[in-house]
Amino acid sequence: MLQHENSLLAVGLMSGTSLDGVDGALIRTDGKEQVERIASVYFPYEESFREEMMALAKGDIPLSSLLRLEQKLTLYHAQAVKALMVDENAKNAGKPDVVGFHGQTIRHMPDEGLTWQIGNPSLLAAKTDMAVVSDFRRRDMAVGGQGAPLAPLYHKAILANQKLPAVVLNLGGVSNITYISQSGGIIAGDIGPGCSLLDQWAQKHTNKPYDEGGKLAFAGKADVKWVNAALQQDEFFKKPFPKSADRYQFDGLLPTNMSAADGAASLCLLTVQSIVESIQGVNKTEKALPTLWLTGGGAQNPAIVAAFKEAFNTVKFVDELGASADMLEAECFAWLAVRRLLGLPTSIPETTGAACPTVGGVLTV
Numbered sequence: 001m002l003q004h005e006n007s008l009l010a011v012g013l014m015s016g017t018s019l020d021g022v023d024g025a026l027i028r029t030d031g032k033e034q035v036e037r038i039a040s041v042y043f044p045y046e047e048s049f050r051e052e053m054m055a056l057a058k059g060d061i062p063l064s065s066l067l068r069l070e071q072k073l074t075l076y077h078a079q080a081v082k083a084l085m086v087d088e089n090a091k092n093a094g095k096p097d098v099v100g101f102h103g104q105t106i107r108h109m110p111d112e113g114l115t116w117q118i119g120n121p122s123l124l125a126a127k128t129d130m131a132v133v134s135d136f137r138r139r140d141m142a143v144g145g146q147g148a149p150l151a152p153l154y155h156k157a158i159l160a161n162q163k164l165p166a167v168v169l170n171l172g173g174v175s176n177i178t179y180i181s182q183s184g185g186i187i188a189g190d191i192g193p194g195c196s197l198l199d200q201w202a203q204k205h206t207n208k209p210y211d212e213g214g215k216l217a218f219a220g221k222a223d224v225k226w227v228n229a230a231l232q233q234d235e236f237f238k239k240p241f242p243k244s245a246d247r248y249q250f251d252g253l254l255p256t257n258m259s260a261a262d263g264a265a266s267l268c269l270l271t272v273q274s275i276v277e278s279i280q281g282v283n284k285t286e287k288a289l290p291t292l293w294l295t296g297g298g299a300q301n302p303a304i305v306a307a308f309k310e311a312f313n314t315v316k317f318v319d320e321l322g323a324s325a326d327m328l329e330a331e332c333f334a335w336l337a338v339r340r341l342l343g344l345p346t347s348i349p350e351t352t353g354a355a356c357p358t359v360g361g362v363l364t365v
Contacts, residue, residue, distance in 0.1 A: 006030045006342060008097040009038075011084060011130070012334025013077050015104045017173030017196065017247040018297060019053045020209065021045045022080040025330035026090050031338040033160045039087040040327045043080035057106055057248070066118070073104055074120040078127035099124065100337030100361075101134040102329075108137075108246040110146040121364040133337040133361040140347045145354030148244035152178035152188035152351040153339075154332040155293075158321050165290035167279055168318070169308075170329070171195055171298025173247040175275055178351075179282045179290065187282045188351040189241040192234075192274040193250040195298040198267040200251070205260035214268070214303030220261030222269040230270055237274055241282065242353040271298070272307040289313050295325040337361065 007030045014023045021044035028036040045053070049072060055061050056069055081099065084090055103119030121134035137147035155168040155178035168178040175194035179187040195210065202211040211217055230253045231237050236245060253270070255263045283290055295318040298304050309315050318325050336346045345357035 007034060008338045008341065009093055009095070010098050010100060010334035010338050011081055011096045012100040012330040012332065012337065013080060014102050014329040014333055015073070015077070016297075016329065017105065018199065018209070019045065019050045019057075019104075022077055023327055023330040024080040024084040025327045025334055026084055026087075026093065026096065027331055027334045028093065029335050029338050031335060031342050031344050033157045035158065035331070035335065037322065037324075037331065038093050039084055039090040040324060040330070041080060041084040041087070042326065043076065043083055045076060049076070053104065070118045070120055071123065073118060074123045075127070077101065077119065078124055081124075081128045081130070096130055098337045098341055099128060099130050099132045100136075100333035100335070101132050102136060102333050103134060105247075108148065108244065110141065110148070110244045113141050115141060115147045121362070125364045132364045133340045134364065135362040136333070136336060136346060136360045139360035140352050140354050140358045143355045143358060145347060145349075145352035145358065146189070146242055146244035147352060149176040149178075149188055149190060149351065150336060150347060150360075151176070151329060151332045152186060153346070153348070154335050156180055156186055157335070158318070158323060159293070162321075163291055165283060165286045165288065166293060167290045168293045168295065169275060171271075171294065171296035171301075171304065172329075173199070174245050175271060175296075175298070176244075177275070177279065179279065182286060186348075186350045187241050189243045190245040191278045192237060192245070192271065193253065194271060194296070195301070195304075196247050197250060197254055198264060198271065198301075200254065201260075201263050201267055205263070210297070211264055211268075211301060211303070214301045214306075216261055216264035217268040217301075217303035218265075220259065220263070220265030222265040223255070223258065223262060224269070226255060226258075226266055227270045227273055231274060231277075241278075242351055244352070265303075268301075268303050268307065272304060272311070276308075276311045291316060293318050293321075295323075295328045297326075299325050
């Protein structure tokens with residue numbers, strides 16, 4: 001147990017853009033550098049619900065259906081909390097002080113100051129009999145921030161005793177980095193499509209939700225000319241940090257007239273090259289290459305990992321920190337919920353571009 005007067009027991013819930021299910025993590029933390037990991041759970045969505053959510057994300061359903069889906073989504077999260085709390089370690093820890101509830105991102109339009117995560121915190125609070133912190137992004141956006149990424153402060157906390165410079169790379173539907181210089185300065189932001197395009201390509205050509213084992217990408221040959229053109233085509237790649245992106249804004253970069261394998265290899269290279277170039281850009285003043293810490297679903301793709309190992313001297317997985325790559329974002333929202341209760345910033349200008357540090361999240365009791 002953490003011996004700290006301000007340490008709280010918190011559940012974090014995360015449903016990412018892959019729409020496969022809910023990640024739940026139970027931690028005890030002071031909202032700073034102390035984190036005790038107690039239990040975790042993955043609660044999958046039924047395929048029919050996932051398909052409905054994909055249709056919602058594309059704007060293809062009526063408002064009444066949206067409301068029903070939000071209710072279903074919230075009940076899935078409540079079930080995830082129930083499944084988490086039957087873990088023996090969780091039962092021994094006691095009743096959580098708070099639940100950090102990210103909800104499901106439907107649209108993120110930071111250039112217009114708009115973002116939308118559905119999920120009913122009142123229903124979740126009622127079903128779990130716990131206080132809930134939700135709506136983490138809009139307070140930051142209200143003062144000019146991008147509303148994302150929200151994980152950098154947590155990344156910095158878990159790297160407190162590690163060699164610097166270092167980068168935490170989260171490879172989800174969108175890729176984002178937290179770069180920490182040798183002096184402890186922080187630069188953060190989204191980079192590009194992450195695994196979203198590769199996942200779409202794999203679904204189209206293999207009927208699987210992602211490129212399992214990197215087999216499709218390994219079997220193909222990347223079109224370097226196409227990759228370079230794609231990086232020039234989309235202005236987002238040229239924007240300075242901090243910046244954030246929506247999962248669907250890169251759909252126009254999907255290849256045409258390529259075989260399934262070559263397209264996968266090209267999309268893999270697009271993801272990796274966009275990230276490598278971004279990290280090189282923020283690391284210019286350092287003498288050493290940063291250590292690259294990998295997390296997110298894409299960190300399980302051997303083709304992507306192999307490409308990073310060619311570009312960086314040291315590539316590690318956040319599991320080596322005692323964290324779980326699959327649960328890092330869920331842990332983060334538990335940690336952010338505690339920071340909200342303690343009145344500590346959940347975002348800063350260096351991570352989102354906000355005009356000032358903000359304490360984000362709405363408390364429902």
